[in-house]
Each structure stands twice: as C-alpha cells, then as structure tokens.
Amino acid sequence: MSNEVWVVADLKLDGSIRKVTFEALSEARRKLVGKIGGNLCGVLLGSGVSNLAPELGKYGAEKVYVVDNELLKDSNPDGYTKALADLIKKYEPYIVIAGNTNLAEDYLPRVAGRVQAGLTMDSIDLDLTDDNRLKIQRYSHSSKVISTQEFLDHKPMMTTVRPNSFKPEEDQKDPEIVNESVDFNSEDIWTNVVEIKAKKSDLPPLTEADRVVSGGRGLGSEENFKYIYELAEAFDAAPGATRAAVDAGYCPYDMQVGQTGKAVSPNLYVAVAISGAIQHFSGMGSSKVIVAINKDPDAPIFKKCDYGICGDLFELLPPLTDEVKKLLQD
Amino acid sequence: MKWVLNPYDEFAVEEALRTKEQFGGEVVLVTMGPARCREALRTGLAMGADSSVHIEDDNFAFSDNYVVGKIIANEIKNLGEYDLIFTGFKIIDDESVQVGIHIAEELGIPHVALVSKVVRIDPDQKRVTCQKEIDGGHVIVDVPMPALITCPDAMNEPRYASLPGIMKAKKKPLKEVLVDDINLEALGLSRESLGKDGARVKTTSIKVPQIERKLKVITGKDNPAVKGDEIIESTHELIKLLREEAKVV
Numbered sequence: 001m002s003n004e005v006w007v008v009a010d011l012k013l014d015g016s017i018r019k020v021t022f023e024a025l026s027e028a029r030r031k032l033v034g035k036i037g038g039n040l041c042g043v044l045l046g047s048g049v050s051n052l053a054p055e056l057g058k059y060g061a062e063k064v065y066v067v068d069n070e071l072l073k074d075s076n077p078d079g080y081t082k083a084l085a086d087l088i089k090k091y092e093p094y095i096v097i098a099g100n101t102n103l104a105e106d107y108l109p110r111v112a113g114r115v116q117a118g119l120t121m122d123s124i125d126l127d128l129t130d131d132n133r134l135k136i137q138r139y140s141h142s143s144k145v146i147s148t149q150e151f152l153d154h155k156p157m158m159t160t161v162r163p164n165s166f167k168p169e170e171d172q173k174d175p176e177i178v179n180e181s182v183d184f185n186s187e188d189i190w191t192n193v194v195e196i197k198a199k200k201s202d203l204p205p206l207t208e209a210d211r212v213v214s215g216g217r218g219l220g221s222e223e224n225f226k227y228i229y230e231l232a233e234a235f236d237a238a239p240g241a242t243r244a245a246v247d248a249g250y251c252p253y254d255m256q257v258g259q260t261g262k263a264v265s266p267n268l269y270v271a272v273a274i275s276g277a278i279q280h281f282s283g284m285g286s287s288k289v290i291v292a293i294n295k296d297p298d299a300p301i302f303k304k305c306d307y308g309i310c311g312d313l314f315e316l317l318p319p320l321t322d323e324v325k326k327l328l329q330d
Numbered sequence: 331m332k333w334v335l336n337p338y339d340e341f342a343v344e345e346a347l348r349t350k351e352q353f354g355g356e357v358v359l360v361t362m363g364p365a366r367c368r369e370a371l372r373t374g375l376a377m378g379a380d381s382s383v384h385i386e387d388d389n390f391a392f393s394d395n396y397v398v399g400k401i402i403a404n405e406i407k408n409l410g411e412y413d414l415i416f417t418g419f420k421i422i423d424d425e426s427v428q429v430g431i432h433i434a435e436e437l438g439i440p441h442v443a444l445v446s447k448v449v450r451i452d453p454d455q456k457r458v459t460c461q462k463e464i465d466g467g468h469v470i471v472d473v474p475m476p477a478l479i480t481c482p483d484a485m486n487e488p489r490y491a492s493l494p495g496i497m498k499a500k501k502k503p504l505k506e507v508l509v510d511d512i513n514l515e516a517l518g519l520s521r522e523s524l525g526k527d528g529a530r531v532k533t534t535s536i537k538v539p540q541i542e543r544k545l546k547v548i549t550g551k552d553n554p555a556v557k558g559d560e561i562i563e564s565t566h567e568l569i570k571l572l573r574e575e576a577k578v579v
Contacts (some may be wrong), residue, residue, distance in 0.1 A: 013466045075464070078440065102465045106443040109428035113396060113435035118530025121427060135534075145536045152530050190440035190473045194459070198467040205466055211578070235579070246484065253446065253484035254463060260420075260483035268578040289576045290543065291568065297554035307571050308547035309564045311556040320565040327569060327579065 001092045001155055003038030006065075008084065008098040009056060011046055011075065012205075013198045017055055019208055020099030020163040025059040027166035028097055031126050032134075038094055039063060042175065045083050047073035053177050060171035065091070065178045074193045077107040082188045085114040087180060093156050095134055097126075100160035101207070112158055118151050119158040122263065124165045124286070134159065142259050143282035163208040164265045199254070206238040206255065211268040212284070214240035214257055215250070218273025218294075218313065222250045227317045228272060234324040240264065242280050258283035273313050276301025293317070339418035341481040343374045344488040345448065346416045353453060356380045358409060362390060362402055368504070375499035376491030382502070383409070387509040392526035399432025400517050405507060406437065414451075414458065415478040419444055427480075434478035441478040442471060446485060451475075546571065 007025045010018040025040065033040045042056030042064040053064040065087055072079040080103070088096065088111070098104045100122045112119035124146070125137035133150055134157035140147045151157040206212065213235060215228040225245075232239040240257040241250065257264055259279040269287035274280060276292070276299060284290070285304075292301040292308040293316055302308050309316060346357045359374045359382035361367050371382040383405055390401070406412065415437075417430030427443075434441035447461040449470060459472040460479065491499070514520060522528050548564045550556045556564045572579045 013464075074469070077443070102444060102463060105427045106431070109395070109431035110435045110441070112428070113399060113432045116396060118394060118396075119428065120531050139539075140536075144538070146539050147533045148535045148537075149531050150534050152532075154530055190477075191442070191471050192473070194470040194472060196464075196467065196469045207465075243483070253482070254468075256484070268572070268576075286539070286541070289572070289578050291572070292547075295555050297549065302547050303545070304543055306544040306546065306576065307568055308545075309556060309568055310547060310549045310554050311561060311564065315561050316556070316565060319562055320568070323565055323569055324579070327573075 004041050004093045005095045006041050006093045008043040010099040010101050022059045022168040023166040024097045024161050026169040029060045057173045057175040061175045063176045067180050078189045078191050080107045081110045083182045085111045086182050088115045096156045096158045098160050104160045117156050117158050121160050122162045123159045204238050209238035211235045211237035212240050212266045213237045213270040215272045216242040216274035217244040225250050231321045234321045275299045340488040341485045342416035344486045347378045375502045376495040383505045385507040389509040389524050394529035395428040403433045403436035413475045419480045419482040430480045439476045440473040443480045445479045
C-alpha cells in the first residue's frame with residue numbers, strides 16, 4: 001500500500017484539462033497529502049494526452065501516471081474503467097479523487113466496484129479523521145442537508161469533488177512521468193462510440209462556470225429565451241434553466257439546474273422569472289451570490305437571494321444586458 | 331425477451347414498458363429496501379409491469395453501494411435470461427448515482443449512463459443504440475445486449491396507472507427475498523459486511539446548510555414592480571451592488 005493521493009484529470013471534448021482537476025489537486029495538497037505523509041500524483045487517461053503532464057505539475061503533482069492509448073479516445077467509459085482499475089490494482093494508492101463530471105459519474109462507480117473501494121460523489125469538503133481515514137462532506141436529500149461521511153480503513157478511498165468548491169492554487173513541480181501501458185482485450189471495450197455532438201458554444205460549461213444566468217417558465221417561449229442567452233453572454237456566464245422551462249420546451253435538458261438536473265455552485269447566480277422552488281434551490285442554493293429578477297413581489301426567491309429587482313423581465317433585461325456589456329468591456 | 335429493472339424512479343419503468351410494447355417480453359421490477367418500497371412496486375405493477383421482486387431485510391439497511399449492487403445483481407441472475415436493465419440515474423434521497431452501475435459491473439455486462447434516448451434496439455444483432463448526455467454535448471453509442479441503461483429525468487413522460495391497472499396489480503406476483511434466502515458466502519459477502527457497520531462509507535453527521543443572504547430587493551415607489559425611469563435606476567443600483575458590495579463583476 002502506498003501513501004499516494006491521486007487526482008484523475010478530467011478532460012474536455014477539445015482535449016484540454018478541466019479547471020476542477022486543478023481545484024482537486026490544490027485541495028488535496030492543502031488538506032490531505034501533508035498529514036498522510038504521502039505524495040500528490042496526477043493520472044492522465046486518454047489518447048494523445050502525454051503532453052498534458054506538465055500542467056498537472058504546475059498545480060503540485062510530483063508524479064504523473066499516463067495511460068495514452070487510442071482506445072481511450074472519446075472518453076470511452078469502458079476504456080477508462082479498465083485503465084484506472086488496473087492502475088489502482090498495481091500501485092494501490094491511498095486516495096483517488098476526480099472531478100464530479102458526467103464522465104466520472106459514468107465510469108467511477110464501475111471502477112469502485114472492480115477494486116472493491118468505497119466511493120462518494122460530489123464532495124464539497126475534503127478532510128481526514130484522526131487516524132487518517134478520508135472524511136468528506138456532500139449535499140444530500142435535495143441539498144436540504146450536508147452530510148459528513150467517513151470511510152472505513154479500506155483502500156483506496158475514492159471521491160469526486162464538486163466543481164467550484166475549492167480554490168485552484170499553483171505550486172510548480174517538475175513531475176516524474178510514469179508511462180503505463182494497459183493491455184486491452186476486445187471484451188474490455190463494449191461501447192462503440194458512433195457519433196459525438198459537441199455543443200457549439202463559447203460559453204463556459206454550466207457546472208464549472210463562474211457565473212450562471214438562468215430562466216424560468218416566465219420567459220414564455222423558446223424564442224424569448226434569447227433574453228437569457230444575451231444576458232449570459234454579457235456576463236460571460238453559462239445559461240441555465242428550471243425544470244419547468246425545460247419541460248415547456250423552451251431550452252434543452254442539459255441546461256436544467258436543480259434536483260433532477262445539474263448542481264452548480266458559481267460566484268454569481270442570476271435567476272430570472274424563477275419562483276425559487278426547493279427543487280431548483282437544491283441545484284444552486286450554494287451559489288455565493290444570488291440575484292433574483294421577478295415580477296411577483298411575493299415570489300419565495302426574494303426571501304433567499306442577496307439582491308433582487310421586482311419588475312418585468314422584458315423591460316429589465318435589455319438595459320441590464322447593455323450595462324453589463326459596457327462594464328465588462330471596459 | 332424478458333426485461334428486468336430496478337425502479338428507483340418511474341422513468342426507468344416507463345422506458346421498460348415502452349420497450350415491451352414494441353418488442354414483447356416481460357417487465358420484472360426488482361428493488362431492495364424497507365417495507366415502504368412495496369408501494370413503489372405496486373405503482374410499477376399498476377403502470378403495467380408483469381411481476382416484482384422485493385429484497386427486504388433489516389440486515390441490509392444502510393448497506394453500501396457495493397453490497398447493494400451485489401445483492402440486486404444476484405437476484406437478477408436468479409431470474410434467468412434478460413436483455414435490458416433500466417435503472418434511475420440517481421437515487422433522490424441519497425443522491426447516489428452508483429447502484430445501477432455497480433449492478434452492471436457485478437453482472438459483467440455493459441452499462442450506458444445518462445441515456446436521454448434509446449435510439450434503436452436490434453433484437454437480431456442483440457445491440458442497443460442510445461443517445462447519452464456527456465459534459466459539453468451528447469454522444470451516440472451502441473453496446474451489445476444484455477446491457478444496463480440509467481435513465482435521467484427528461485427521458486420520457488411516465489404514464490399514470492389506470493384504474494384497471496391498479497386492480498390488476500393486486501394479483502400480480504410479488505416475490506419477497508430475505509437475507510436467509512441469499513448465499514452470502516457465494517457472493518463474497520458476510521453478515522458483517524452488511525448494513526451500516528460494514529459499509530465502506532458511512533454518514534457520521536448531518537447539518538442544515540446556513541448561508542446568510544443579504545435580501546436587498548429593489549421595488550418600485552407606487553407599485554411593487556419597478557416602472558418607467560425606475561427600471562434604469564434599478565439596473566444601475568444592481569450593477570453597483572454587484573461591483574462594490576458583492577465584488578462579483
């Protein structure tokens with residue numbers, strides 16, 4: 001058993017490393033590695049990823065395990081499962097961390113099953129018990145409560161972390177590179193990726209965005225959602241929506257924030273024509289600053305926001321968008 | 331064809347029923363949990379599922395995902411051949427996304443997570459093609475059957491149970507499985523590995539998150555809503571607060 005703490009890099013569709021990876025490396029260094037007396041290591045899985053290792057070194061990785069294989073292209077979950085499970089069996093790390101992305105939710109439970117590890121998802125706090133077992137906090141029960149969960153002394157201990165929960169902090173290292181080849185058999189890869197449809201957008205992904213602008217059913221139509229997209233663009237924010245707006249067909253499901261959609265934790269959350277139902281709050285209630293725009297003075301959201309304007313969104317959003325544009329261009 | 335599923339939510343049940351309507355076969359509900367799960371099984375049977383299995387024993391309470399996945403997978407094996415397993419993407423209370431995928435791993439079959447649409451099922455080639463949601467877009471994949479599919483919220487519109495459906499459900503088979511019915515040793519488990527004390531991860535405390543909000547809401551003078559010149563004044567004021575007080579722009 002080693003004393004290594006691993007952070008598995010999460011890659012975007014364009015092959016670059018997601019910010020959450022640097023957040024996880026930074027928090028693991030601050031809270032876990034020193035106390036365990038171990039090493040901080042990065043793990044790179046993918047096709048053509050070897051050149052990314054120095055980026056993990058920039059955030060404190062002293063060693064980077066690399067599995068660079070054609071079969072790992074398109075983030076194939078079967079390939080990821082096999083590669084990470086084999087690495088874990090061979091090197092027996094103490095703790096394994098990844099960002100809480102759709103991909104991690106897809107393949108990490110399978111890895112945990114294969115190596116019989118405990119796994120928690122979407123942690124917002126990382127810590128150790130007195131006897132150096134991993135201890136995390138996460139939202140549960142529609143985000144109405146925060147649970148503290150402790151691992152048994154059974155390694156590795158695995159968790160994913162919610163994007164935007166930890167501060168990324170550089171700590172330049174020149175990491176040792178460990179190239180690993182994994183023997184894939186034909187039966188290891190079931191999933192045949194037929195087609196990838198990347199969303200054409202210059203805006204940041206919803207879960208990682210520093211700012212989010214969301215609209216509710218009060219927008220009234222798919223066409224009117226342009227008001228949301230325009231304000232989002234002005235703020236350099238990701239656009240989001242309530243379940244009601246998605247169900248009404250105003251925007252796609254991948255924009256849904258809430259209990260049955262995505263959980264976000266941005267610095268600024270602007271809620272437009274959103275009443276503030278508990279199901280929506282369970283996906284954005286941990287945002288640092290919440291702004292509400294609603295014409296109903298009795299909307300519950302006005303009781304749980306930082307700033308609000310009571311008024312008609314169609315009158316308010318165009319001048320607000322202009323003002324934000326001007327401000328951020330200067 | 332026979333369809334087995336694990337009804338953490340009704341989207342999975344609905345998808346299984348639609349598959350049966352198209353290709354024939356049988357829909358079997360499998361769940362693990364306390365007595366109140368019986369109600370969920372009755373609902374699924376009333377929607378149109380054919381039979382159900384309820385794994386119910388206090389010894390299992392608060393078991394970890396690994397153990398739950400193993401036990402459910404074992405019951406599915408006992409049911410005989412199957413082609414597709416549908417599970418909810420997430421369990422609402424614990425917000426765990428793990429159990430379905432653990433079942434697939436235990437059964438040694440592929441899984442497709444977060445499927446927004448089953449595009450095609452080919453019973454001859456035994457393959458299923460799905461559209462699944464990924465970070466930054468979506469992807470079309472196909473996998474051999476049997477396979478497990480996890481169902482998110484927007485996948486379909488679940489039907490309501492009809493009155494005749496509810497009446498019929500009362501006569502449909504509901505098999506109960508207790509801990510003594512399971513050969514734990516053969517699964518690599520022991521009594522100690524079950525329940526809260528054997529769990530790889532356990533909840534030690536819970537707290538209600540407290541975030542103080544500033545509650546500064548700008549309203550109109552004569553009406554609650556801002557009107558006329560107040561509109562521009564209010565957006566100025568909001569931007570000023572975001573810049574100078576909250577410092578987020």
